[in-house]
Amino acid sequence: MDIKIAATLFLAGTSLVAIGAPAWAQSNSSHHYNVSAGSLQSAIDSYAKQSGRQIIYRTDQISGLRSAGVSGSLSDDAALDALLSKTGFVARRGPSGAIALVSAGNAQSRVAAVEAGDASGNQAPPAQEGLQEIVVTAERRVSNVQKTAVSVSVREGAALRQQGRYSLQDILQDVPGVVGGLTLDTVGGKSDNAGSGITIRGLSASVLATGTNVSSVPATAVYVDNVYEGLGGSYDIGRVEVLRGPQGTLYGRSATAGVVAIHTANPELDHLGFDGSMEHGNYDLQRYTGAVNVPVGDDLAIRVAANRYSRDGYVSREGGAMATTAARAKLLYKPSDAFSVLLGAQFEANTSHTGGTQYILTSPNRMEATSAEIGSGKTKLRQYWGEFNLDLGSVNLTWLPAWRTFQQDAALITPSPSTGSLSQADYTPKDHFLTQELRLSSPQDGKLTWQAGGFYYENWLTAFTSLTFLDSGAVSFTRSNDRHTKNAGVFGEATYRFTDDWRFTGGLRYDYTYVRNEQLYNKNTNGFPFPENPPIWSSLELTGEQATRRFNNITYKARIEHDVTQDNLLYAMVSTGFLPGDVQVATGASGNPEVMPFNAETVTSFEVGSKNRFFDRRLQVNVDAYYYRFSGYQTNGVTVSGNPQVLSFITLSVPARMYGGELELLYKPTSNDEFQLDYAYVNAYFVDRPELFARYAAATKFDNVVPHTINAAYTHTFDLKDGSRLALHGDARFLSAHSNSGQFLTPDLVAQGAGQYVRVGDEIIADFNATWTTSDNRFSITGYVRNLTNNRYKTNVLVQTMEPLNVKATPYDPRTYGLVVAVTL
Structure with missing residues (x-):
């Protein structure tokens, strides 16, 4: 641990923790991460071990917060963004080079306070003044949605629940460029493929003479938990990602309009x-x-x-x-x-x-x-x-x-x-x-x-x-x-x-x-x-x-x-x-x-x-x-x-x-x-x-x-x-x-x-x-x-x-x- 940081943390007498390698080792290399979902503190500790990075945080501030975890080969910065997604915290590098976890609002000004062990620098709950980082797996790898070069929209499960939106049609109702989605009562029962009722950028499934939706080929591929046309996408939802445009290379069958x-x-x-x-x-x-x-x-x-x-x-x-x-x-x-x-x-x-x-x-x-x-x-x-x-x-x-x-x-x-x-x-x-x-x-x-x-x-x-x-x-x-x-x-x-x-x-x-x-x-x-x-x-x-x-x-x-x-x-x-x-x-x-x-x-x-x-x-x-x-x-x-x-x-x-x-x-x-x-x-x-x-x-x-x-x-x-x-x-x-x-x-x-x-x-x-x-x-x-x-x-x-x-x-x-x-x- 950097001696200056260790001294200030000790003298401050507050519940600050610094984990990982010295500040001079904080390069943005890449690793294969496998950090389980769970408490944010456990996730950060596991991340520090796998990345070799030094991470400074206040235990009293992140206590009770949870992280969705991260898995896959990605850069150290992208992995940390994924772990902090929707927690109200962001990672910022301070004057000494160490990486600190601070609330999203006024983040940069609070890094120095954390490094200095200022007990008043971060007492309030995360203000979440800036926009939250959202992590997606749209291209079969973990990445920040703003750094993913594809037209993709994300809807969070908690927001959908608050708005009473559970069917696929309701979930997609405000996604730009997207229309439809089968409801539960299609053809007196339910289709065996959810994508047949979706139109993205004007592209939809071919119309069959009999009107059946059983095993027809949709123009939009729907995946639930990485399973093509999987089940259970209407409850206990974490997030929904909607990719617009052909995704034939990675998704192949039915991804003509999107995913x-x-x-x-x-x-x-x-x-x-x-x-x-x-x-x-x-x-x-x-x-x-x-x-x-x-x-x-x-x-x-x-x-x-x-x-x-x-x-x-x-x-x-x-x-x-x-x-x-x-x-x-x-x-x-x-x-x-x-x-x-x-x-x-x-x-x-x-x-x-x-x-x-x-x-x-x-x-x-x-x-x-x-x-x-x-x-x-x-x-x-x-x-x-x-x-x-x-x-x-x-x-x-x-x-x-x-x-x-x-x-x-x-x-x-x-x-x-x-x-x-x-x-x-x-x-x-x-x-x-x-x-x-x-x-x-x-x-x-x-x-x-x-x-x-x-x-x-x-x-x-x-x-x-x-x-x-x-x-x-x-x-x-x-x-x-x-x-x-x-x-x-x-x-x-x-x-x-x-x-x-x-x-x-x-x-x-x-x-x-x-x-x-x-x-x-x-x-x-x-x-x-x-x-x-x-x-x-x-x-x-x-x-x-x-x-x-x-x-x-x-x-x-x-x-x-x-x-x-x-x-x-x-x-x-x-x-x-x-x-x-x-x-x-x-x-x-x-x-x-x-x-x-x-x-x-x-x-x-x-x-x-x-x-x-x-x-x-x-x-x-x-x-x-x-x-x-x-x-x-x-x-x-x-x-x-x-x-x-x-x-x-x-x-x-x-x-x-x-x-x-x-x-x-x-x-x-x-x-x-x-x-x-x-x-x-x-x-x-x-x-x-x-x-x-x-x-x-x-x-x-x-x-x-x-x-x-x-x-x-x-x-x-x-x-x-x-x-x-x-x-x-x-x-x-x-x-x-x-x-x-x-x-x-x-x-x-x-x-x-x-x-x-x-x-x-x-x-x-x-x-x-x-x-x-x-x-x-x-x-x-x-x-x-x-x-x-x-x-x-x-x-x-x-x-x-x-x-x-x-x-x-x-x-x-x-x-x-x-x-x-x-x-x-």
Whole structure:
């Protein structure tokens, strides 16, 4: 220890601790870190041992604080930022060269006080006047979000809980450039892939003729705890990372539009504790969530979390009602800093209802409720996974195996003025997923850092679908699927540092995809299936090589980045992504079953961006702009018959372009005030429309894409006399006028005026919440209101016919309010 520091600490007679190497050894080299989540003091002690750095802190100031830990190869500074993330403390180097932990506000002026052992220099709790450091693993390595050269937004789990936001759609509602996310009641149950309802920068999944979301390929890859399409992302959330733009090199399959990565809480080795919350709201909403962390010895810990959620429907009590029961167990074994094993098991059961009351558009801006039968859906999901990390010295090894199962028995009830209610039955007795990823990465102490690995995905699906006219009992079609999908990919990415502030990153990936989709499709070709008209069946069976498709895809990334200053980053890159193709059977233009193939879709993105902090890190301004070239958007969700009783489809493909940008501004002028302003613009349009596309689709732009979105939020915190705090938060979202439909309108429908029915005007949605927190952060009470003005504008408009008028829509969620009580022990 430096003699001057040791003397001043001793003479001060305060609870200051200095750990690690002398000040002259404080270089910013890189190491492979493995610091477990737990108390901040234990985390800092472990960090000091692994880095060899000297860290000065006051034990009385950091007592009771917790750190999320850090794992992976990264620089000493980045590792320390990760450990201090969301603690209210930052690391600053003082005049002597030693590194001190000080509160985020007025950090530099307090370093000298800590070094000098001034007992008055840091007595108050962390002021948190500056913006907090946020650590992400967006590029499969731990890094500060402001030093990560990719367009990424982060939402913290605690804030989501206070705002009553748990479903993926609600979590993503204020992320710039992002729309959608499946809710719990999709198709009377739940999709087996969460990414199919997400649109990022205008890119979304292809529309299938049958509308099913079972094992279709989404354009956005969703990861939960590093597992592709993992379970349990709606409770015990730590943070959510949203990456915009193609991420094909590191994530491969489905990462064409971007990635949503949800991280839930992991076991802590040195903490026996409990986190719980209870939420009650209107529409008889009830949510009970709890998690217990139990250390078993010095190197083993278990965390068990559970969630129960239920609410009534928004119009009729039973129609739209839903309930979810889920539980997760994680076991962490860490015998040394060089090796760790994380094992997990998750189960989930969902029950939901459709029908009851649904809405028909009687004019472009008037919705009327209509009664319908009630359909129910049940799903059961299971998942078992692991994460193995091993530091071999010159290379670090990570292995991520996972096994997931999905079962569904659901009915979707929809009303139709011309045919009566329809019931789509989806029965999925077998839907099994195996994923494995093996990744090698280098330490980050040289000019060249790299990571490489392989990914394997396999899905076995057996599913049955039918569509029935409830009034007559006549069946429109039936379909059975036996589907086998395999995907194998290898990838590599490296970053070379030309100088301390210039870097180049290059990545390359190869994917092989195999799809065998054997199907038996039966179509009732009688255009008016009423009891007096017997069915006329036409069948097509797809087997063997006719049902098989193989795809080879190469994706790449090239990026240059420059640190203008420590707080200002510029980057430019080109990257690519892909969606593998498919094959299915549906009713064709002839009215009989036809084979409808899909080719692979690719996108090339050109992007520039900048990340900045100003005014002593109180103001954060991130901005990016992009241009996409999309090889060919495909859909067979276009009905070509114009007759709601005779649904027939055709596969269409058209090249597309997208351009736009995002602005994210965060300003914290004082320790008690925070402003947030986000803006996104996107123009997604088709080019060189083929004659066949123009014949059946009137669209010149992508549907369901909002050109302009603005999110504004303000939070003010009142410091109360007893040390507790009251935080008031308000936010509002502006969505510019756009088309909101789940289909391509034909030129005939547009000529009959259908365009005005799917057109949504400018809309504003406002939310508010207030949270009281005790001085020790162990107890809080939150009251929230979502959609303050009860703005129930039309969404998911479906035009079947204009003559007679047959247009359905779903109102936006009504005003909801509730109370959340949370405790941390």
